Amino acid sequence: MADLKTTLGSLTLKNPVVTGAGPLAGTADHIRQCVDAGFGAVCTKTTSFSPYLQRYPRPLYRLKDYVLNPDSPRFFPDHYMWFHRDHNSIFPPDRFVNIIKEVSGYCKENGTVLIGNFAGRGLEEWVQTVSQYAEAGCDAMELNFCCPFPPKGLESDPANAFIGMSFTADPERGAEVISTLKEKVSIPLFPKISPASSNFAAVAMMFEEAGADGLSLFANEQLLRIDIETGKPVNYGPCAGTSPIFKAHTMKWVSQVAQRTDLPILGGRGASAWSDVIEFLMAGADGVEMCTPVMLRGFGYVEEVLRNVNEFLDRKRIASLEEIKGSALKHIYSNLEMIEKVKALHAEIDMDGCIGCHRCSEVCVYSAVKVLPKKAAIMKEKCAGCSLCSQVCPVSVIKMHERDSDQEHFQALAWEHKELMPELFDCSQE
Ligand SMILES: Cc1cc2nc3c(=O)[nH]c(=O)nc-3n(C[C@H](O)[C@H](O)[C@H](O)COP(=O)(O)O)c2cc1C
Ligand code: SF4
Ligand code: SF4
Numbered sequence: 001m002a003d004l005k006t007t008l009g010s011l012t013l014k015n016p017v018v019t020g021a022g023p024l025a026g027t028a029d030h031i032r033q034c035v036d037a038g039f040g041a042v043c044t045k046t047t048s049f050s051p052y053l054q055r056y057p058r059p060l061y062r063l064k065d066y067v068l069n070p071d072s073p074r075f076f077p078d079h080y081m082w083f084h085r086d087h088n089s090i091f092p093p094d095r096f097v098n099i100i101k102e103v104s105g106y107c108k109e110n111g112t113v114l115i116g117n118f119a120g121r122g123l124e125e126w127v128q129t130v131s132q133y134a135e136a137g138c139d140a141m142e143l144n145f146c147c148p149f150p151p152k153g154l155e156s157d158p159a160n161a162f163i164g165m166s167f168t169a170d171p172e173r174g175a176e177v178i179s180t181l182k183e184k185v186s187i188p189l190f191p192k193i194s195p196a197s198s199n200f201a202a203v204a205m206m207f208e209e210a211g212a213d214g215l216s217l218f219a220n221e222q223l224l225r226i227d228i229e230t231g232k233p234v235n236y237g238p239c240a241g242t243s244p245i246f247k248a249h250t251m252k253w254v255s256q257v258a259q260r261t262d263l264p265i266l267g268g269r270g271a272s273a274w275s276d277v278i279e280f281l282m283a284g285a286d287g288v289e290m291c292t293p294v295m296l297r298g299f300g301y302v303e304e305v306l307r308n309v310n311e312f313l314d315r316k317r318i319a320s321l322e323e324i325k326g327s328a329l330k331h332i333y334s335n336l337e338m339i340e341k342v343k344a345l346h347a348e349i350d351m352d353g354c355i356g357c358h359r360c361s362e363v364c365v366y367s368a369v370k371v372l373p374k375k376a377a378i379m380k381e382k383c384a385g386c387s388l389c390s391q392v393c394p395v396s397v398i399k400m401h402e403r404d405s406d407q408e409h410f411q412a413l414a415w416e417h418k419e420l421m422p423e424l425f426d427c428s429q430e
Pocket of ligand 1: 020021022023044045046047082084086087088089117144146147192218219220242243244268269270271289290291292293
């Protein structure tokens, strides 16, 4: 069995799978269930002092693209879009602290790291509540710089308007919260940032400079879909949402933040399969948050994820997760490195195995596939080497080969308009 421990700055987690803040960890009983399920750390449901965010919640959950399978009730589709209107805890922070007190001992006994989550407005609120959470037994704190987004119509109240994602959108204000808290509390601080910003690496650098101990990316984003049968927006208009399809976006930013800061990273938003845990770690994360995948499948899913992660590590003879953390970063190429190091390709079909389905010609936008009776052939001189045909061929008889020269590759790209690029073709005749 591999060692699944992961360090997150000064914290050590027994494994990298972390409860994403939300209803999975909104009561003492639920937090204990997270611990029993095997999570390496638990992030608790966000609290705030904003009355309308406590009293507003209509936790309506709506799934779109979630395919049901009546023949297999426990079938879980890989893809779904999740929309919700689940704002802050009904419990104000100074009362939620009692829940933290109640469960912190249980978390410690079971080696589960307890991370609080709070959305403050002014500095005074931030200091008061984060101090209380620390005293109550939290090992670390997620600073909610991500949600809520004030529900439309309610943001007009200036006392409540600057909260949650405002601290990512205006990172100077976020940095001020971090540096103020660093002087008052000693537990590690993880700003949890919103995906509704632009340059997260720059935001991360600013927060690192201010003293952040790590970063959680990302929370939900406001999303919109329309039900075309009713003509109405899903869940009454733009609202918080997530989906496994966001994995690639989150992972890109995890890698960029990992390359540009020394901050430990809790990656999440879109990680749903056990293999996503490995991917996130290879991209530079130190832990991986999961919320909706566990809400949909139940707490037993955590054990399944951990078992599969373990089996993968054993199969690859990897003794410890630390070996794979950030391991993909050195293979990330810049555009210049792509030109210098990656050879151009061309496709070739093994005609004996070809079943003549012509999928290759359907996808070839470079018109490089010749359709033959019950077969197909590739015109090497026109093949741009994109490799799409080799990935859709149902019998995998298309192989990609490196080209001898870039010149041939550029000729293939210009083939349809040789007259526009005579220098490419003149050269080859020399
Ligand atoms: C119903 C629901 C409630 C959530 N509540 C909170 C919250 O209170 N605080 C928070 O920081 N994130 C909250 N989140 C965001 C999750 O912690 C997580 O960042 C997000 O769902 C993306 O991860 P996922 O794709 O694994 O679900 C909530 C998510 C859902 C689905
Ligand atoms: S590799 Fe791309 S360009 Fe070449 S034949 Fe296949 S689909 Fe066409
Ligand atoms: S997709 Fe594969 S099997 Fe189908 S015609 Fe092309 S090479 Fe042949």
